[in-house]
Amino acid sequence: MSVFNKMLASVGIGSAKVDARLNNGTVRVGGSLEGEINIQGGSAEQHIDRIYLHLMTQYLKQQGDNTQRINHVIEKWEISQPLTIGPGEQVDIPFTLEVPLTTPVTLGKVPVWLKTGLDIDNAIDPKDTDQLEVLPHPHMQAVLNAVKHLGFRLKTSTCEYSTSKSRLEPFVQEIEFYPPESFGVSVRELELIFFLEPHRVEVLVEVDRKGSGVGGLLARAFDMDERKNFIRFSQEELERGREYIGKQLTAVIAQLAR
Structure with missing residues (x-):
């Protein structure tokens, strides 16, 4: 050269x-x-x-009044x-x-x-x-199929910054759903966050509850209308199908919506 x-x-x-x-x-x-x-x-x-x-x-990260991508x-x-x-x-x-x-x-x-x-x-x-x-991973798809079967409709999905040190990434993916009429009295919104493992899935279920009057306004103002809990499904449980998964999810959602 x-x-x-x-x-x-x-x-x-x-x-x-x-x-x-x-x-x-x-x-x-x-x-x-x-x-x-x-x-x-x-x-x-x-x-x-x-x-x-x-x-x-x-992912999105809140910095004061600004949102960074x-x-x-x-x-x-x-x-x-x-x-x-x-x-x-x-x-x-x-x-x-x-x-x-x-x-x-x-x-x-x-x-x-x-x-x-x-x-x-x-x-x-x-x-x-x-x-x-x-x-979606098959484990995640099995849960999403059950959610759809229950009548929930996809609203939006975003990746949000997370401060949890126990997770491998600095963000979580939040998937939000509109409720069906059967949950419409008590649930304004359902949010799911998935944590996948090779032989199971852990799902953080968050319910945004409906509230009326001054109490409902105060609850929304201070995020008191949001309740959350974890549900876990092994691979064997996931293989039992959407009917079984749906029943487990319904029980958790109903408990959080009280």
Whole structure:
């Protein structure tokens, strides 16, 4: 390589480009993402120290009167060892990646994306992003099926900052539902937060109760109308189907709505 070409590469002119090509942009929590990294060489030989993929999402954090949107790395994978790409050379590197159980589902406007990059010494770092559709884990889907069967309708879903130190991520995904008429007298809103494990799921159930008169207004003002409790389902319980799950949820909701 001439001295001039080395200089071009060192400042990122004619540098290699990287792109992630997914076999399918839809994946289930706990499932696998498959695809390949495509590297296209530039006008000069380039040494690449590392190719990586980041699984990203965004959560909301309240700062005083303002709400911040914070991008967060759920998982980071190193895809390749150091390599050298010749001028105009094309290299394809296949990958299979397991989606962590802490990944939020893309209900509502919750974004999840794959960010691609490569490290090149003293050069520009090209980046690429791919939006994903993330479906619920089977454990989570079983509970959501029961909730739908009870007549609850999806209202919204957001990822919110959480101060809990016992969780793996700095946020939780809150999924909110409108109640059916059978719960309409006592329940204004149902909120679920899922904590997945390989063989069970823990669900934080929160009920926003209805209230009337001055007492109801005061309760809403001080969040006294919100009650919450955990319910846990083993894999065996989940396999008993939506009727069984629905009965357990109904009992918890009814208790919280009193």
